[in-house]
Amino acid sequence: MEEVMEEVMEEVMKEVMEEVMEEVMEEVMEEGMEEVMEKVMEKVMEEVMVEVQEEVMEEVMQEVMKEVMEEVMEEVMEEVMEEVMEEVMEEVMEEVM
Secondary structure (H helix, E strand, C coil): CHHHHHHHHHHHHHHHHHHHHHHHHHHHHHHHHHHHHHHHHHHHHHHHHHHHHHHHHHHHHHHHHHHHHHHHHHHHHHHHHHHHHHHHHHHHHHHHC
16 A cells, blocks of 8 residues: 555656746746847847937938038029129129220
8 A cells, every 4th residue: 555655646747847947948938038028128228229320310410411411502592693793793793884
């Protein structure tokens, strides 16, 4: 009887241990997967942020360049117009004189 009890106990213990180990492994796997997914998401977010920042910077740079070019063009046009007006005035004055 005692041997039978021991064998039964061993079987039961083995079963219990296997189930416990399975549960533990599942938990570990789930947590591991969660961490992996978190890391993956972080990387993805970093990539996305870099892309977004690059695009935003490009747009900002384009806007800035446009503004600068407009300013420069205005300055140039003003100067050119002034020179042209001076020339014209000089010629007109010469004609009149």
